[in-house]
Amino acid sequence: MKILGIETSCDETAAAVVEDGVSILSNQIASQVEIHARYGGIVPEVASRQHILAIIPIVEQAMAEAETTWSDLAGIAVTIGPGLAGSLLVGVNVAKAIASARGLPLTGVNHLEGHIYANWLISPNTEEGIDLIPRFPLVSLIVSGGHSDLVLMRGHGDYVLLGRTRDDAAGEAFDKASRTLGLGYPGGPAIEQAARNGTPAIQLPRAWLKGTNDFSFSGVKTALLRLVESGQISSAADAAASFQEAVIEVLVTKTVEVARERRVRQILLAGGVASNELLRQWLVKSSPIPVLVPELVLCTDNAAMIAACGYYRFQGGKVDGLGLDVIPSLKLA
Ligand code: KG4
Ligand code: ZN
Numbered sequence: 001m002k003i004l005g006i007e008t009s010c011d012e013t014a015a016a017v018v019e020d021g022v023s024i025l026s027n028q029i030a031s032q033v034e035i036h037a038r039y040g041g042i043v044p045e046v047a048s049r050q051h052i053l054a055i056i057p058i059v060e061q062a063m064a065e066a067e068t069t070w071s072d073l074a075g076i077a078v079t080i081g082p083g084l085a086g087s088l089l090v091g092v093n094v095a096k097a098i099a100s101a102r103g104l105p106l107t108g109v110n111h112l113e114g115h116i117y118a119n120w121l122i123s124p125n126t127e128e129g130i131d132l133i134p135r136f137p138l139v140s141l142i143v144s145g146g147h148s149d150l151v152l153m154r155g156h157g158d159y160v161l162l163g164r165t166r167d168d169a170a171g172e173a174f175d176k177a178s179r180t181l182g183l184g185y186p187g188g189p190a191i192e193q194a195a196r197n198g199t200p201a202i203q204l205p206r207a208w209l210k211g212t213n214d215f216s217f218s219g220v221k222t223a224l225l226r227l228v229e230s231g232q233i234s235s236a237a238d239a240a241a242s243f244q245e246a247v248i249e250v251l252v253t254k255t256v257e258v259a260r261e262r263r264v265r266q267i268l269l270a271g272g273v274a275s276n277e278l279l280r281q282w283l284v285k286s287s288p289i290p291v292l293v294p295e296l297v298l299c300t301d302n303a304a305m306i307a308a309c310g311y312y313r314f315q316g317g318k319v320d321g322l323g324l325d326v327i328p329s330l331k332l333a
Contacts, residue, residue: 001074002066003314004098005307006059008091009083009111010145011042013054014303017066017073021311022122025066027297027304030054037185041175048086055094062303070102075319077310080108081330082146088326096322107313108320109306112147112332113159115270116140117309118294118302134292135266139259141251142332143279144271145171145186148215148251150258151332153268156312159333162258163213170247170273173217177243180225181236191240192276198237200245202227207250213258220246244278252282259289267291275299 002025007014011032017025032050036042063069078095081088092108099106119134139162142149148170150163168176171188178187183194204223207216224243233239251273259267267289273279275296284291298305 001311001314002068002072003307003310004059004062004073004076005303005305005310006055006076006078006091006095007111007114007301007303007306008051008055008087009079009081010087010301011036011047012301013051013058014301015055015059015062016303016307017062017068018121018304018307018311021308022120024121024304025068026062027302028058028062028065029302030058033186040179040185042084044084044086047084048090051087051090055090059094059098070098070104073102073104075105075107075310075314077107077109077306077313079111079114079306080324081111081327083111083328085326085328088328092324092326096324100322105314105319106322106324107310107318108324109309109313110330110332112142112144112149113157114305114309115142115144116151116153116268117312118270118298118305119268119292120308121294121298121304132292134268137262137264138266138268139255139262139264140268140270141255142270143170143251143273145169145175147271148217149332150213150255152262152264157316157318161333162262163215163254165215165217166209167216167218168221170215170217170251171271173221173247174273176221177224177240180221180228181233181239183236183240188273188276191244192278194237194240195244195278198235198239198241200241201238202233202242204242204246206246213254215250215254217247244276248276248279248282251279252286255283256287256289259287264289269293270299272300
């Protein structure tokens, strides 16, 4: 069963064809990162205009790479939220147009759910994927530019929100810290790169929020800003390493804690920040529960994860009509 996935929630225009929810036949991404980098962040109006320019070629490339015809497809999955309204609209309208023209079933996918489903995609680098299939119940840590959520997943499409950030998302904190240190945009990869040449020698606060599964990253962000403003930072590399460690220590500790408490079988890492090597290694090392992490390219925004999620939605009979609309503030649970 081949599903075409379409993703335009933020600044990547993406299309992919995935078979049976696990095998990637194609995964095309047109990134706008260079266009937004000159503004130091995403400009929504610019993003939606770029999606309009890129979407048709990207869908055509995904179909061609997968050597798939419209009649080979079993359905179309498209991100409906959360995300930027103008950006989401481009993907949703293209998906509806194709579904209508080709008589294909359509399903609307929650972007965060998509990030979790990146863990179902078989990585070509892993041995057969035998022991790497997600098993319920599981806890997923979703860390992206807009979210830091801890979610209990008891079955396909069954989510319980256990914790969330009370202020900045982890990715957002990385982006802001990077700006503070003059390391550029997007901040996550810039901080990670700079941290490689530094040591985490600078003391920064951790918000443990004991007794809750919630996160808070505005304190560590502001602490870093104060140190920079008062001229106390002599090495951006050390500052980057210290900041990275402060954020990741909290993410890892709280994730392992809640996964043990809930006696789950697995921990799944998801979202753009999941591509951070320290986070991946630290979590795997410190968790007594098996941890699954998507391949790097599947952590940041892509359409293969949307197609994978769409496959399981179709399996569960979740088909949407052509009245499907965007929901910019869509929640997972
Ligand atoms: O999931 P994603 O691609 O888009 C959203 O749904 O938001 O996540 C983007 C976020 C950005 O804030 C970016 O700085 C962060 O993920 N990120 C990273 C890394 N790569 C991307 N954060 C830390 N380390 C990285 N290597
Ligand atoms: Zn995302």
